Amino acid sequence: MTEHTATKHHDTGHRGSAARSPAIRTSGLTKQFGDLAAVDDLDLQVEVGEIFGFLGPNGAGKSTTIRLLLDQLRPTSGAADVLGLGIGTDSLKIRRRIGYVPGDLALYPKMTGQQTIDYFADLRGGVDPAYVAELAERLDADLTRKVGEYSTGNRQKIGLIQAFMHRPELLILDEPNAGLDPLVQQTFQEMLREVRAQGRTVFLSSHTLSEVERVADRVGIIRHGRLVVVERIDELKRKAISRLDFEFAGPVPADLFDAVEGAHDVEIDGAHAEVAYTGSVNSVLRAATRHEVIALHSRDADLEEIFLAYYRDSAETPAVPNGDALTDSSHPAHGSGPAAPRAQAVTQDNHVR
Amino acid sequence: MSAELLTHEARQRRTAGTVMGLALGAFGFFGIAISGSVGDMFDRLTQDMPTALQAFVGADVPGGYVVGEIFTLVVPIAIVAYAVIAGSSALAGEERDGTMAILSAQPVTRTRVLWAKAGSLALSLAAVGVLFWGLMALAGWMFDSDLPAAKMAAGAVHLVFLAAAFAAIALAVGAATGRPELASSVTGGLAVAAYLASTMLPLAGLDRWAELSPWYYALGSDPLRGGVDLAHLGVFAAIAAAAMAIATITFNRRDLRG
Structure with missing residues (x-):
């Protein structure tokens, strides 16, 4: 770090x-x-x-x-x-x-x-x-x-x-x-x-x-x-979107993370859940551990995606990058599609000119 | 810090200069060596020719046809070609090769870099001239040539000055543009045109116009007979000085490549 x-x-x-x-x-x-x-x-x-x-x-x-x-x-x-x-x-x-x-x-x-x-x-x-x-x-x-x-x-x-x-x-x-x-x-x-x-x-x-x-x-x-x-760099990291993948023992309710502040782009498919969050991880974990968690994966690659979004955007051409375009070969396993619009949002927030 | 630059440059050019000097020297050596026999034969062939034609084939110089060819055709063309190639790549070559990026980040001014290149070119051409003269003078002593070593030296000095003028022009085009290929084609073209002018215009009775060509001051001043002509060497020095002035100004003003 x-x-x-x-x-x-x-x-x-x-x-x-x-x-x-x-x-x-x-x-x-x-x-x-x-x-x-x-x-x-x-x-x-x-x-x-x-x-x-x-x-x-x-x-x-x-x-x-x-x-x-x-x-x-x-x-x-x-x-x-x-x-x-x-x-x-x-x-x-x-x-x-x-x-x-x-x-x-x-x-x-x-x-x-x-x-x-x-x-x-x-x-x-x-x-x-x-x-x-x-x-x-x-x-x-x-x-x-x-x-x-x-x-x-x-x-x-x-x-x-x-x-x-x-x-x-x-x-x-x-x-x-x-x-x-x-x-x-x-x-x-x-x-x-x-x-x-x-x-x-x-x-x-x-x-x-x-x-x-x-x-x-x-x-x-x-x-x-x-x-x-x-x-x-530490500011960027703080703003960076982190993602967690949960594998539960059994199906969990689709609204599991709805009340969690900072959680977004939630995808729940039976016993599998993906959630992106900004800020503290605690509230996400607290919500998740009300159910039996079998496996947990953390993905921290979104900093790179912020940069890729910066690379593609500019103040003059604020084109929203689509998920496909953001799927960088260095993160093949990463579901970057949902994260892309968030990266875009951070981009716009941080524009200095 | 100029000394380091110059040492480096001289080292970079050492092999090419030595090879060139030895090649021309060997050529001169054997030219003198055979000028006794072949030369006599050729002199008989050319003695009845009109003076202008004798001058054109180079048969009217001391030592005869072979020595004439050495000093008026082969060696001048070779040494000028070497000068053009070396001058073109000396500075602009660093830009083509990409080494200018790191060199120009060192605490040395562009002017120093340029003049170190010029200095190493001058040293290299001088070395070529000394090797050429040395081997030829050796042959002259061994084979008892009727061309004295001092006159050989005068001829060599004129050729080295001629080459230095063209090297400076090539260096200047490279300094102004950063393009070695452009520098060699422009200067090479100029050298060929000037050569043709100096050899052809007198045949057409336009002797005065031939004096515009740098070659006139190497070939036409007849150093093999009359020794070094300081005024003519001054013409070469003036050409080189003008080229270096242009090079210094343009090289300091432009963006570097590579």
């Missing part, structure tokens, strides 16, 4: 007043490619010391936003600063203080992992080799072979070491989980928590919630270049 540090606004003590500025602040940031607004009037603030999940489907504008922050792209309009420094005027200073893993990381195929790390370390004016070795060991990275021979996951590890090795104040990670096996992902998430514990900041972009859910304090969801919502 999500871990939270008590304070979110650490002063890292770096470089005086700049450290007290938000880690990232954009205002009206817009990037137009021809007719397409890849990033559209984006207002975003990421505080120092938090892990911020930047979520959105592929092509939503996540990478474009990041590349604007790094001065690789120039905004059509709007402004942004990183660590209190303007992205256009102080990019070099910004880049000294951040670590970055690009999406679709590409490295020099003829260089070994170690040579690659050394090269980027040299460009930074040197880093602590002991820390590089420690990172390589934790991530189980093989630095001896040529990058061209690496799997995606191994290449990604080089990218991560390169981003972490100078202990930057801000890590900007664009889809950093690509190709990492589950164990390494776990280590990586530990490393992110350590970064936060040290008062440093992580900006973590992903197209899947599960990659950021366990580590992020807050998430922002971007779709068609527009920020749809910014919400605390």
